Amino acid sequence: MNENLKSADSRATYQQLINSGAFKPFFQPIVSLEDQRVVGFELLARRILPEGLIVSPAEFIPVMEQYGLLNELMTSLASQGFMTARTWPEHQFLSINVSPSQLNGKHLPDIIRKLGERYQFSLSRLRIEITETALIDDVETARAEIEALSEMGCMIAMDDFGTGCSSLAWLIQLPASTLKIDGSFIRSMLHKKDSRKIISSVVGLGRSLDMDVIAEGVETEEEAEMLRGIGCPYAQGYLFGRPIPAEETRNLLTAGSGSHIHRRVARMSLExxxxxxxxxxxxxxxxxxxxxxxxxxxxxxxxxxxxxxxxxxxxxxxxxxxxxxxxxxxxxxxxxxxxxxxxxxxxxxxxxxxxxxxxxxxxxxxxxxxxxxxxxxxxxxxxxxxxxxx
CATH class of the missing domain: 3.30.450.20 (PAS domain)
Incomplete structure (x- = not known):
């Protein structure tokens, strides 16, 4: 009984934190490797402590999932994200992550639809990121949720792509428009041939299916140059910008950040x-x-x-x-x-x-x-x- 009360108190505490705005969206730019244009931002959750310290989502997302509060947290963050993204040029998208437990056939599409209407944000500018595990657990339910989101106009991105061993056949059946290459392959691509082969195959797969491909976790100019040579069209990572608060996104867009990197990411020579x-x-x-x-x-x-x-x-x-x-x-x-x-x-x-x-x-x-x-x-x-x- 005491454990149940303790759990209830903890849930109420996190619910109050959500309601009080303790969780804020940060935005990491996604750029075109061709010309370093910022094409969109991925929304990343952060908890801001009273003393100003920033808490990583790795510390609170598992707790939110345990207490069944992910939809409430996403609603709060997406509301703030939609208001911020409305100030960007219309051709730039907002990308948000969805946990496998949220693709349960209950509320997600309805939540997204209502938020889009409330903040007058076109869902054609929204990219929903899901992982392969979200499909492996319950393929039929996840497919129904993804199709509903796609029919509303949302773009669908497969996050951490390439880390699982499941068949690729379902990609043809789902309305996914983007593949995100897991950062573990990017970190090892300069010295591991297998990583380079996997990246090349994913880029080729995306091209064959007319899908965008985004490389995650790009931190060095050498990685960016190799990705560009392979033909990967988009990337994100510390090389192009760390996650920033909402008020800084507009400044990043107007400053044209990234042009200095473009001069250093050269085309591959014929040799x-x-x-x-x-x-x-x-x-x-x-x-x-x-x-x-x-x-x-x-x-x-x-x-x-x-x-x-x-x-x-x-x-x-x-x-x-x-x-x-x-x-x-x-x-x-x-x-x-x-x-x-x-x-x-x-x-x-x-x-x-x-x-x-x-x-x-x-x-x-x-x-x-x-x-x-x-x-x-x-x-x-x-x-x-x-x-x-x-």
Whole structure:
């Protein structure tokens, strides 16, 4: 009984903290790696103590979840966030995080809809960030919640993408528009080849699905330069700006922060690009094949030849249907996407050894948009190769 009373008192205390405005939104900029424009902000919760100290969400979010107060906390923070974002240019978005426990089929879409109406904030400027675990626990309920939010105009972002080992097939079924690459891959990308391969595959996946890709946790110019060379369009992290209070966001936007970084994040040289392509050809878990417009194999990596079980010297000048007859029906199905002018969706192929490859196909065109052929890119989805130690 005493424990129940103690718990009730603690819940009431946190409820009072929410009502009194002790929790404030801070905003971290998300920038375009192409020109360093701030394209939006991620809202991050902070607790401000009376003496002015700032408490990290890692200390209070688990307690809020335990007491069932996450919706109340999000309502307070989103209200403040909507009022702040209304002062930004209309093309910039606000991104907020949603806990898996909030995708329970009860209140979230209704809360977001009412807040948008109350503060006259267009939900087309709102990006909802969810993690893979939110889908793994209860896929059907989470899908219904996400679809409801999307139908209201919200953009959906998959946060911490690449850290799980679940199938990627559900990405095609959900209305997600953004992939956020987990910061653990960014921190290790300069010295871990596996991290670079995973980042490249996620960027390629996003491009194939016409999705935005944001790299989280970018802290150095070297990381930004490598991400730009890989083709990642957006990033956030301390290199571009730490989380700031609401009143400072307008100053950041008017100052055009980030232009000094743009001069230092240079394009990759031809030598660097050649080295990157050579490295991809040599990677043991990455396979590449180039096809002519008539689907004849022009060139392929040793890994691709080994994957399909052909001697390297015999694979060129063969029709792709002859090389991988088991995928002929799938490749014919993909032709419909080309006819309609749509990007080719990725698909998974189970290999004889039991591992799974994610296959992505892109068109290769010249400057006049004349079709030169196709590139088939395969990435091993075996969980052992995807795990990255921090």
């Amino acid at each position: 660097q690009r050649a080295h990157q392509i050579s490295s991809m050809y040599a990677a043991p878990d990455t396979s590449i094949c180039f096809l002519s417009p008539e689907l004849i194999v022009v060139d392929a990596s040793d890994t691709f030849a080994a994957r399909v079980g052909w001697p390297m010297q015999d694979i060129t000048h063969r029709h792709i249907f002859e090389v991988i007859p088991s995928q002929a029906e799938k490749l014919l199905w993909l032709q419909d996407f080309r006819i309609k002018g749509l990007p080719y969706p990725p698909f998974e192929v189970k290999l004889p050894g039991g591992t799974i490859d994610l296959i992505m196909i892109t068109q290769v065109e010249d400057e006049a948009k004349e079709l030169l052929g196709f590139c088939i890119f395969g990435f091993n989805l075996d969980c052992k190769t995807r795990s990255v130690q921090p």
